[in-house]
Amino acid sequence: MREIKVNFVDFWSNLDKTDNYFYNLLIKKYKVVIDDDPDILFYSCYGREYLKYKCTRIFFAGENVRPDFMACDFAFSFDFNKRENHFRLPLYSLYIDHHRKLEEVMALKTREEAKAIWNLKSKFCCMVVSNGDSPERLDFFKNLSKIKRVDSGGGILNNVGGKVADKLEFIKDYKFVISFENKKQIGYTTEKILEPIFTDSIPIYWGNELVNEDFNSGRFINHNDFDSQEALINRILEIDNNDELAIKMLMEPTFSTNKLPHEEEHIRVLDILCRIVEGDKKPVAKQFWIHIHRFKLELYSVKQNFKRYLKTFFKPEK
Incomplete structure (x- = not known):
């Protein structure tokens, strides 16, 4: 079984790096090692630690935040996005695996x-x-x-x-x-x-x-x-x-008939991850684009701080 090095950063604080949606799919095909120098980095939207890594980056949207494809090679998010390097995976899908067995959720x-x-x-x-x-x-x-x-x-x-x-x-x-x-x-x-x-x-x-x-x-x-x-x-x-x-x-079923069945979703996500691991999807988030992405983040931070300053400065007296 091939060994791959992965890491998870900028997720919610209680994420278990060796027991989560992506890790549990990958171990079906690979020997997965958590490493600070990973081949593949999974990151979310709760920090900026991902900017330190030069490996293949996979983004997951844990909040109402859209992927910036300057920073990631592939993204899983809630968006109805037809990009080749994107797959719709809303947050609730991760909760099915975390809290309940699928048959318990689906049982009529x-x-x-x-x-x-x-x-x-x-x-x-x-x-x-x-x-x-x-x-x-x-x-x-x-x-x-x-x-x-x-x-x-x-x-x-x-x-x-x-x-x-x-x-x-x-x-x-x-x-x-x-x-x-x-x-x-x-x-x-x-x-x-x-x-x-x-x-x-x-x-x-x-x-x-x-x-x-x-x-x-x-x-x-x-x-x-x-x-x-x-x-x-x-x-x-x-x-x-x-x-x-x-x-x-x-007595009603939980999910819409339009929804991709959860087991089929697992198959598709694992297939995507395998293609990334095997190199069919080469890293596209080059360092030049990362620098542009970092500049956009800094600019956004300045704008937000300026808005907060204006709110404080022009706060009406009671």
Whole structure:
């Protein structure tokens, strides 16, 4: 078995370098060694350490950030992008492997199973959020809370006595879960819609306007389907008061028929990685383009700092 050296940088802080989506695919074909001088570097959007490496670079979009192909040789992101060196791999796909076996996510429930699950749901609705930059999400939480109690277990608007330690364990008792993305962007679908499905709850989703390309519209409540928050809230209350509607939703398949099956996705991603390893896809992110990319980052940083300065300088007096 051929040995390859890889490394992972600029990912979320708790990424396990020897137990993650890409590593677990590669070890099916190769002896994979984590090395500070790798043949292939996987990087995401939470830092700039990737700029130190001169090997083949593979970008993964962990946030609502588009790949800069000046810096990477290949990119996996949420984008519906037809480039030869890009493959659509939304963040939620990584959560399927991390949290649940595929058969658990895909398994259809009988009416009796769904009814028993719904009858165990003792609470109405919750939210677990620590990012306060989404006014749509906070506004909806406040408006729904005026009608019926909504629990908040995250760092924002917390009303349960502190941040919960285990999100999935917390939300499993709730009928509905507010599953708003941080930002609205075509194709950008994270774990937020999937986690309530893991716990047999009903997601209330806002974000990707093409979310129905990935998830079965019958399995969640889509903010985009309603003309107003009032209409959306009325639909939530209707389901809350009609067990048959809720049971029917729990019996629905998780994913859209348009979605590439998860096992087929594994095959395609591994095929891409193998072609990169075997040299069919040569590095194209030359050092000249890396320098241009670095200059763009510095320019962006200067612009952001200048905006913050203007906000502070021209902040109106209370």
